[in-house]
Amino acid sequence: MSANDLPSLLSVALLARVGPARERLREALGQAGATLVLEEDPNTLELQVLRDAAPGAVLIALEPAIEDALERLDPVLGSPSLTLIFDEAELAARREGWEAQRWARHLVAKLHGHLDVLPPGSEQDGLLQPEPGLPTTPAQLHADAPLDFHVREAFDAAGDVPADGLYQAPDTLSEPMSLEEALAALQPPFSTPAAPSGPPPVPVSAPQTEPPRVPLGDHSSWSLVDDDAVAAVAPPPSATPSAAPPPSDFDIARLSLVDLEAERPADGAAAGAVLVLAGIGGPDALRRLLATLPAGLATPVLVHMRLDGGRYGNLVKQMARVSALPVLLAEAAEPVQAGNAYILPDDVGLAVRDRGLYFSADAQGVQVGTLPPSESAVVLLSGADAGQVDAVLALAGEGAWVAGQVGEGCYDPTAANAVVAAGMHAGEPPQLAQHIVERWGVSE
Template identity: 60%
Template sequence: MTDIDNARPVALLARPGQARERLREAVVQAGGYLVLEDDPTTLDAQSLHDAGPSVVLVALEPAIEDALERLDAALDAPQLTLIFDEADLAARREGWEAQRWIRHLSAKLHGHDNVLPPGHEVETTLQPEPGLPPTPEQLHSGASGEFLIEEAADAAYDLPADTLYAPSAEPAPLAFDTVESFEPVRPAAVPPPLPPLEEIPPQAAPAPAVPGFSAWSLVEDDAYVAPPPAAPAATDPVVEFSTDLSLVDLEPVAEGPVGMVLVLAGIGGPDAVRRLLSALPETFDRAVLVQLRLDGGRYGNLVKQIARVTPLPVSLAEVGQPVQGGQVYILPDDVGVALDNGAGVFSAGTAAAVVSSLPAASSAVLMLSGADQAQVEDVLALAEQGAWVAGQVGEACYDPAAASRLAVAGMPSGDPPALAQALCEHWGV
């Protein structure tokens, strides 16, 4: 029985039918407390607000998409946690798969990550032993510190000096048995700075003394202005020095095409897409193209749903629109991608042609739950050209057929948050 005092209040929005009954049972078994169960096509925003839920579970299907737009004012409340499930999938889910979904729902309701079935918890019980535990001194009683002394001696004079202490020209031998003497060695890779030009006499002069490490600099604060050169002697060659060299005035490097991440998903994909995009930081500077097959093609509502969970701006891709980094684009079935002078632009096309249109060197492809297996070969071909390719695996992947083929081919795999982290590490975001 659900402990009402500790359970989170849940509002279930679903049309009457098998999906609604299954989701009601799942909420109760997951430890939630139903404060509202209603058909979203007849529910008004005020009634939803008055019920006071902290979690709203929505059974998605094309028939309720208009109703969700009408309920936007209530669903956008910052205190609400929104959980979406596909109605047809919920109606068919049973047995082991139903229990797995209940465990994931329980984790979301109670804010923990334990989704293992009973009996698979990590055993943490320790068998008691007589006596006191060993002290740190006892644990390190057999350890030798000789190698630490040798490392300290080797690194002592590689440390940068400062102006408060200047070591003697002939340092005394270190008081270690393993080292008899030690001579400082100056790094050979960094040359000493040149003296001012007016101090160089016509004849060869002794090399200037090397200043301390703290006086070295790669870029001077003030630009050096050479004084007017004196008239050289008739017998001396004229030495001309160029003052045009600079370590900071470099030619700008032309940027390549904007990096694009193509996300392919289908059945079970909406939740996977939300988890992936919610894990991407707002500093992610690549364009994310989401190709998610929906019955009825109601992609406008998908834009609103995705925008609630990601810090990146979300929009519906339109033909002729340029592809810009740091944005999420939902791709309709009839919109593809083309390159115009190295820049991406959305064009009229088919969903199947998007993969082959991507610039491999600056692109990535993620195949999530329900991705089309017919696109696996094109994705692997893009990987051979240099694209970063990965697939979703794990208990929450309802249709892993396409993603599993990527894993068999040696591509990275993981759950959506792990894929988001790996994607950021790949591009150093």
């Protein structure tokens, strides 16, 4: 693909406080070939100056010190025609070397609107000319591969392989030996009892005449009772049992299906929810997750991500720009309703009443074990608290769906890697969002 075929690079405004983070982001924009039309501290930037710069995209270094400024600049930043790219100032300040180059490639992909984030040299030929003949097989590709090293390595390690005790080679085993001979050598010896030479002895007291046959008659009234009881209640031999009336046909015309599930609360409280745990590096992953979830999701999404200063109202506004789901701030005593995404402050937890979820005032925050396992899921994104891994895995053992973020965008994968190593689902945020949609669906 030629350079003329690529979409033109966007003009970018860089909003960041003076410091290492701003310098790193400026270098990344230079590597991406972007046109920098404005570089200012958002705390001192005037709204009209940002509007006059007319950028196509705005790159913002997020930190608690600029949250009020972003709210003041929201009339311009909230424009649907403007592309917003967020990065955490703490991560940007310490990003260098290979990690800085990787982030620059992701920035190029976002500005150009494509998904190619591979380094140079990974391109594939666009046009492949057909050639006669069969394609090269894998065996042909490895025909000249040296095997001596692997054979010697396997021979040296053979003595260290632990034995399971199920197979014990006989001392007299020699090669070559057929499979039948090997199996026979492993069988324990056994002796066969000698057959009697004559007919079996007949007891003297045993009767030699065949007992008379007794007709069984009608057995519809038989029952399993003690012999003494039979003797007490048995009818005389001359009595003839009456035949039982044949059973009538079973009438299934009046059968109906009855809903055995208990009624839901009248306020629409959901029976379960998808809990998303995140931390450092989590805002970008959370944006990618929410941007993939469709409107009308048949389960609520709860987001718990600790923020310095507790500016959860600003996080609601940021996520509402990319989410098709309504993004709300969780409040105590309110029901948790499907089709919404809730941002949970540190002092809001969960409670179950009448088989429905409700927000509650809790100084310890949300407790993973409160979620009903069969109706819920937990997703661990970058920076999730590793101290909650045990509780998450315990919930998974009771039937909850659990997944962890993997990939290059996961800056702090400690907790996510722990659940993935335990056998839970893994993927990047858009992939995890697709699994959520497939599992819960969309309400009509």
